[in-house]
Amino acid sequence: MDSDSSSITHAAILASGEELVTGRRVDTNSHFIQRRLASIGISVVQCRQVGDGIEELVRCLEELRSVAPLVITTGGLGPTEDDRMRDAVARTAGVPLEEDPAARAELERFFAERGRVASPSNLRQAQLPKGAARLPNPRGTAPGFRVGIDRTSVISLPGVPFEMRGMIDEQVLPWLRPEGGEAIREISLQVVGLPESVLGERIHRWMADPSGPEVAVTAHEAWITVTLWNRDGGPELLKETEKAIRAVLEPHCLSDGYSTLEEEVVNRLIQRGETVSTAESCTGGLAAARLTEVPGASAVFPGAVVTYSNAEKVRNLAVTESDLEQHGAVSETIARAMAEGVRQRCQTTWGIGITGIAGPEGGTPDKPVGTVHVAWSGPAGTIHRRLRLSGPRGVIRLRTAVTAWEQLRQALSVEDRGG
C-alpha cells in the first residue's frame, strides 16, 4: 500500500469511449464514482468524457494531473484496437508497456474456465504500464491498474459498469481509506414555493462565508435543493448552519428528517391520525400518484377521483351544472366544490381540488395556459389559491401537484406547532 493514499482529499475522473460523446450513452460510471468517493470524504473536482483517440487521452491525463492528486479513468481497457487507455497512461508516465505475468495467468484462467483460449488480442489486456500495480477484475477479462506519476496516482478501471463498480468497492475504496473512511458530512434541504432569487438573497451570507460549510443551490422544475457540506470542519458547525438556514427559509423548507415533500405529508397525517383525498382535473392523477409513491400512503389515502370531463365533475363531486355554466370549469368556485366534494365523498379529514389549464391548447386571454385553481378543504374550512404557472404541460402539472402537497404540509406543521 502506498503510504500517502489516505491524505488524498480530491480527485478527477476521465471516461473514455466514443459512445460517451456521441449521445449514445450517458456516463453513469462517473456519477457512481463521485458518490462512492464522497462517502469517504473525497471530493471530485472535475469529470471528463472523451472519445478513444490516444493524443486526446494523453492531453487529458496531463491536464488532470495538475487538477487533482488522484485521477480515475474508466474505459479503454478492452481487447480491441480502439482500446488505448493502457498506452495513454504509459505514455503519460513515460514508461513502456510490459506483460504482467499475474495478469496473463488470470486471463488464461478466465478463458480456460469457459472452455476457450485467449486470443492475441485478448492477451493485449495483460500489458500494463511498467511499475503499475495490477487491480484484479474478477467479473471480466480486463484487469485494472494503479500507477504513480510524480505526485499523482492514476487508477484505470474497465468501462463495463458492473465490473468497474465491483473494483471500486473492493479495491479502490479500501486502498484510499484502509481504516474505513469518515462519515458523510452532507445535508440536503428541499425548498418549495420560494423563487430562486429570493432564496439566494436569504442565504447569501452563508454562501459567501469562506469559513463555514459549502452551500450550493440547485433549481429543479418544481423545487429547489440547498445542499450543505463540510470537508474539514466538524459536524457541529454543519448542524448549526443548517439550523440557521432553515430559520430564514421557513415555512418553505421540508422539516428535518424528511427527504421528500410527499413523505412528510404522509408521515404527518399518520402522526395526527388524519386522512386526505384528491379530486384532480388538469393534473389527471399526478398528485395522487406522487403521494402514493410513499410507502405506507394507503394508511392516509383511501382514494381519489380524476374528473377530467364536466360530466364526471357533476356526477362525483359537489359541482353543479349552473356553477360550471356561470364560472367555467377552471374557477375558484369549481376548485372549492371539488375539494369539498371529494372530502365528503371519501370521508377524509382533508380534501384537495385541482382544476386548471395545463396546455398547450385550451388557453384564453382571460384564462391563459398555466392558470390553475387549487382548493384545500379541512376541518376549519376551505382555502383557495390561484396559480399562474409557466412552462410546458409537464412542468405546469408537476408544479401544480407539488403546490397542492406543499400547502397541505404547511397547514399540518403549523397546526402541529400551534397545538
Place this chain on the structure above:
Amino acid sequence: MDSDSSSITHAAILASGEELVTGRRVDTNSHFIQRRLASIGISVVQCRQVGDGIEELVRCLEELRSVAPLVITTGGLGPTEDDRMRDAVARTAGVPLEEDPAARAELERFFAERGRVASPSNLRQAQLPKGAARLPNPRGTAPGFRVGIDRTSVISLPGVPFEMRGMIDEQVLPWLRPEGGEAIREISLQVVGLPESVLGERIHRWMADPSGPEVAVTAHEAWITVTLWNRDGGPELLKETEKAIRAVLEPHCLSDGYSTLEEEVVNRLIQRGETVSTAESCTGGLAAARLTEVPGASAVFPGAVVTYSNAEKVRNLAVTESDLEQHGAVSETIARAMAEGVRQRCQTTWGIGITGIAGPEGGTPDKPVGTVHVAWSGPAGTIHRRLRLSGPRGVIRLRTAVTAWEQLRQALSVEDRGG
C-alpha cells in the same frame, strides 16, 4: 449572424454545477446537446463537468478553446453568488461584464407579468460579456449569450433542462445550420415487454453489421429504446433497416410516428372515436397521470378513480364484500371487477383495473411484493394478466402502469389491422 458558423464541425461542452461532480445529479444536458449536434453533423469531442469555482471555469474554457471551435456551456447563469459562468466567460474573452438593455427589459417584463419586481440579484442576470450576442430565454429569467474569442465561439446556456433544450432547438441549431441542416438521420423505437437479452439476440445482426446504420440499445426502467442513426449513408438504408428491425420486434414496438406509448394510445382512441377509464389501487393514479400527460387526452379520458382502500373499491366499482373476503383485494376477480366497474361507471369503451402489492411492505409467501393483477374490459369482454415484477416500489408501479397501456395499445392496433 457570424459568417463562419456553418463551417463548424466539432464542439466541446462544459457543464458547471457542484451537483454534477458530487454525485447528486447526472449531467443529462450534455447528452441532449450531443444528440442535437450530431443531428446536424457536428461531433462533440469532449465534455466536462466541473463545480462552480471561477478559476476552474476559466481554465476549462481556455483548454477547451484549443480543443474545438465551438464551446457550449450549461449552468452558472442563475441569480445567486455561486453562478459564475458570466464572469468566467468575460474573463476568458478579456472583456468586462456590461448590462444588456434588452436583457434587462426582458427580465423586468418576466417579473412584471408575474406581478413581481426584479431584485438586484435578478438583475445580475442582465449582465453579459461586452460584445456578446444575447440569446433570449422565453422559459426563464437567465438569458444565454454567444461570444467570439479569437476563432472560437462560446455559447452559454442556463442549466435548467427545459430552458436549455428550447434554446438549443430554437436558437443554437438555426445559428449553426441556417439552411436547416441535413435531415435528422436518427430513428428511435420504444420497445415494451421484451427482455433486453431477447431483444439483443433478435437484432444482433444489425448491431454487428459495419456496412449498415449504427444500432444502439438503451434499457430504461420499464422499456427499451433502440436507436438507429446514419451520418453518411442515405435515408433509404436507415428506413429499410428500421422496417426490418420493426418486423422482428412485433408486436412490442410502438407504431411509426409515435414517440411515447401513451401518445399512441391517446391518438388511436381519438381515431377510433373511443374512450378509456382506469381504476387503480397499487399504482395510485400513476396510470391516469401518464395518460393525461399527453396533450388532448381529455378527449378520450373522462375520468378515473383511485381506490386504495377496500371500502372505496366496494363503493365505487362492481366489487363485492364477499369477493374481497374470498379472493383478497389482490386477485384476478377484483381486477376484473374494477375494470368492468369503472368502464360502466364512466361509460367508456374500455376500462382498466389494477390491483397489486408494490411494496416494500405487504407481501406474503403466497402473494409476494411485485404480484399485480391487471384487467382490461372492452366491447368484446374482459382479459386479465397476472404480473410478477421485481424492483423497488417505484419501478413496480411504473412497470405496471406501462404494461396497462401497452396491452391496450396492442389491442387497439390489432383491431385496427383486422378491421
